[in-house]
Every structure is written in C-alpha cells, then in structure tokens.
Amino acid sequence: MILISFDIDGTLTVGDPPGILPMEMVRAVKEQGCLVGSCSDRPISAQRAIWASHNIEVDFTVSKHMLPDVKAEFAADVYYHIGDREDLDRRPALEAGFEFLWPHEAVEMPWVEGT
C-alpha cells in the first residue's frame, strides 16, 4: 500500500498560489489504489470542501503538523508527502518518516515504479 499526502497551496493547481499538480492527477493516484489525502495550512473544513467540490473522496484531511498522526492511523508500505516548502513540507515530512517529493518530481509519479 502506498499513501500519498498532498500539500495544497503552491502544490495543487487549485492552491493559492496555484501549483502545478492538477486534481486529475490526484484522482488518478486514487484510482491506482493509493491512500490519498491533504496536509495543508488550510482549515480542515476548507480542505474537505475542496475535495468535495472535485468529487474526490480522500482518506484524510489534516493540518500541516499532523503527518505523524496520518502515519499512525494508516498502515502503508511507503508514505509520500508532496509539497512546495522546505520548512513546512520537506523537513516535517522527513521527520515524520515520509518520503518527500517536490511537485515537479511528483509529476513523474515515481511511486508507480517497482510496486
């Protein structure tokens, strides 16, 4: 099982500022069978509203500091977080035991390889 956590602002095209990852990609990842959700500074209710408005059923919506909670709640073989910030995405992701991908790296969907 693969779990993928998406930052929103600066990462997804629906973000503020917009990032490069389209919602279709998240939908595709979900259809690959991955556990998918968002980890963002947006209010959790706003994260849920974004996913609902795109008809994507996600597995989690959490605040930025809650990747450890995600890891504790979901059993997966590998955990990824995709985000655009060193201090708020990369560092906390690595500390929480996630693999980290910048948005331009995530475009390639490197997790598909070898699974």
Next chain:
Amino acid sequence: MTENAPASMYRTDEGMGLWEHRGKVAAVGVGHSPTARRWDGRAETCVGAISLIALRRAIEDAGVDPAEIDGLVMDPVTTTGAYWPKDKPVPPEVVGAFNSTDNPLDGIAGLSAEWILKNMPELTGIDFTMYGPGCMSNAICVAAQAVGDGLTHTCLVLKSWHNYEGRYYQGGANAGSDLPGTAALHALWGTPACYGTALQFAEYCRKYGKNHDMMAPFIENSRQNGLKFPEGYWASHRPEEITPEDYKAARWIAKPANLFDNDLPIMVSAAYLYTTAERARNMRQKPVYILNHAASNTRPRSLTPTLDEVEADTARTARKIYEGAGITAADLSFENMYDGFAQFHQFHIEGLGYRGMKFGEALDFYQTDISIHGPNPILPSGGNIGCGRSRFWMHTDSIQQIQERAGERQVTGVKPEIAVSGGPMPLGGRFTVWSATPD
C-alpha cells in the same frame, strides 16, 4: 517634504477633558482597493496603483469635487515584514508607468505623499500633507486633529499595504548570520511576531483559569463577519470559515498562539475622506462624527509587556477614550478593537469594560452570543482574522455600520450609534470614537 505628525497631535494624556473638536469632524467617504495575497509584479497592481484606486473611490463615495480636497494624511510605510531584496533590480516598466519621485521604490515598496500627488493630477488644491505613521489608526487620529485644528477642511486619509513573494518576516536580518548588538537583545531567540502576545495570553490563562480553546468562538465569529465584508481578502478570494474544530486542529506558531491566531499578510489599500461637520452636511453620505481620538505611548519596562502592564494601559486608554468623547462604556453600540493578533482583542475590550466586562472575563463572554445579530456584537468588521492584514477593517466597518450601509454585516441586535475602534497593540495604540450624531 511631508513630515510625520508631531506628538502633540495625538491625545496621549489623561485629564485632557472633552476633545476640543468633539463632533466637529466627520468621516464622509470610504474607498477600498481590491485585495491580493502578493504583488504579481504588474504596474497596475503595485502598492501605489492600488492606493490611487482607494483614494479615487473614497472621493467618489463622498461625492466631492477632487479640487475641493486640500489635505492628505497617510502612512508612508506599507509593510511590517515584506522587504524588497537589496540586490533585486526595480522593474523599470513599473516605475515608468507612473510619475516617479527620487526614490525608485516609491509606489512599490513604500509610498510618499509626493508620489500620490504626482499621480493624482485631479488633486489640484492640496496644501496640507502629513504622515501618521504606523497604521490607519494613527493616520485617522492625525487627520481628525488636523481638520479640527483648521489645517485642512477636506482631507484624504490613506493606508496601504504591499506584500511580496516568500514568507513574511523571513527576509532581511532574519535570513542573515549576524545581528547588531541592540537588535540581538530581542531577536537572538528567534521569536515570531506573535510571541509577545502569546506570552501575555499564557499569563492571562494561568491567572484567570482560561484556555486556548476558549478563543474558538471569537475566531469563528471574526471569520464569519469577515466573509460578509466584500472588500476583504477571504470574502473575495477564499471564502473559508474557521470552525472551532479547524481552530483547535491548527498548528502552533508560538504556543499558545496558533496559525489562526495570526492574520494573513495581503496587499490592500483603504482611504477615507474627513471633513468638517459643516461641510459634511452637504456631502453624499451620512456623516459619521468623531467624538474623540486617543493614544497610548506606553512602553514596557523591559523586553516584553507583562499582563500587569497590559491591563494597566488598556484601562488607562479606556479612560482617555471616554473622557475626551464624553461617554461611558454603556454608550457603546458595538466595539471594533484590533485583532491582529487575535489573542490581544480581549485585552482591548476588557480595558474598555465593554458590556460591563472586567479583566479575565472576555473569554467567557466569547462563549455567549457575540454575533452581529445579538445585543453584544464583538468585532463586527471581522478584523484582520476575518479579512486579512490591514489594520483598518474595523474603522471602515465602524463608519459603514453607523451609516447603516454595512450590508450583510449590518448589526441588527443594536442600534448603531456610537462605536470605538483602534489599535494595533494594547500598548501604543491609537483609537477613534465614532458617532451618528455630533453631540
């Protein structure tokens, strides 16, 4: 050259009696620019350009001939933490789009009165300019006093904010490896801007047996009110509520201050038109009379204000506010004190004794009906939490509430007759008392 207002223009002392111009100065026009999270680099969205929009809208709103305007009071500083990088070239196409001053960053990273006058040729009658630096709270005190003193009879008041790419506060000295000795005494420990307020809040909670979760209804109410402020950032760009669950799940910035106890830096500009009570009668909008303005110049004894220092000063500020306006707390229809940071709003309103509140009681008050539809509205503007960082929503809202044109935000549980707004911090704030009538 435009000078800063002299200290004598602020009403800083207790025992000054009624303000000598009580009810003789009025706000008659409001203009706001659109908001943006950050500057996109275009000439038409730079801080100078959005200031021109706000000023022209205020003139239009008041229905005055621009040639009649003879004064401009404003803040030349347009940020508290977004710096233009030292080596970054100034975009020539932006500078070239305007009539520039000697400072190429004028209109981009700051704003002089000269820049405004060079770019508003319709303002042919201005012979008084003055800076009220700090925020709109300062500028409107200076404008009120200037109109009262007869230095100007029809005066624009302006406050603008720019914001750039990158994280706020993380440029400049914070990115470097060394600090000068004096700054180091404060800055070496890496405290975010909200730290001092968080400390006061921590002491407040210990002293009165309160907790951080008790702030949730205030945050929720502020954002709900802000979402009814069409000029605000959240209403126009990201209409997101902050539910109590959202608030409690947010990450800490400086515990006990979390992400939603902080406001979002944005670009925005607002302008008001101030005039004499006599002239106001012939203008388009219902005049909102100024009963008083008051100021605190208090500084902490040492590095950061203690709760005792905060409470002593908010009480002193309230006495000045009421004395000069000739009112008591019971006369307030609503309050619009500052909230950026959310955790000092209660200090302001406890000092005021709003609705009979005493020190340590505001967080319990927040658990009751504080909405715009109840008898005890708290921050109907939504403030910075509801609309983004400007430090002026509460002034605009006070004017519009009293004019009964606050739209969806209009208070319905009270008759909007007298209000107080001001800030920023409990120590060092500037405050205005607004009224539907001059007496």
Next chain:
Amino acid sequence: MKQGVVPDDLTRPFWEAANEHRLVIQSCVACKHLQHPPAPVCRVCGSDTVEWKEMSGRGTIYNYGVVHDCPIRLLQEDQPFNVAVVMLAEDPGIQMYSHLPGTPVDEVPVGAEVEVTFEATANGQMVPEWRVVGSSGEGGEQA
C-alpha cells in the same frame, strides 16, 4: 545555533562582559534604576550618566512560549524550542529571554529559579543563557 552578534556602541559593554562570563545591566547613577534593553539615557529620570552593573546571575522564570515556526533560518532546525522570559533576582522588572538549555520542550517550570550560563553564538560572541537550578544541564552550547 543562534545568529552571531556584532556589538554596537550602546550594547558593547554588555557583550564584552558576556565574553568574560559576566552579566551586566545598565544602571542609572542618579536614581539607581536598572534598565534593559539599554538606552543612551535613564528612562526614569533622564540622566545621561548610566553605568553597567554586574548582576548575580540569578533569576526566576516569569513566563514562556514554545516556538514552532521561527522566522530566523539558523534556528529553524531546532524547532520546536522553548523561549522563556527570566526576571532578574536584583529587579524582577528586568527581563531576559532564554532558550532554557536542558529543559524539555514545553515543560518549563514557571516560577522556578534559574542561573545564568554563557553560550557561544555563530560568530563566537558569547550570550547570557539561563538554566533551571538543579537541572541536568544537557543541551545548549555551554562554553
């Protein structure tokens, strides 16, 4: 690690004393008022005759916060960390900040006694820091 410090005229005696592991605070010769941060004149009586007085290096913890999102790049790797406010024994109105080396994050004993220690910053300039009396003394950059 803390950013380096480049002493300026106003604060040079403070920083020089710190390099000698002494804590000094500005004191008014005329009215004996202690003040920190320092100023060119006494904030109480206005006298410009101010001197630097050595303190005992004892104090108590008045208050604290825990920094999770620090604006200073050099300190971001240490997040989250305590920043306490210490009141000096000589005058509780005089405050100093402290990372409280040795005290676990968010386990700060408000009201506890502390004693001064000195820590090197990025450029070698020493800075007063504070340690809870009787704590293990782990952490920090003890000189």
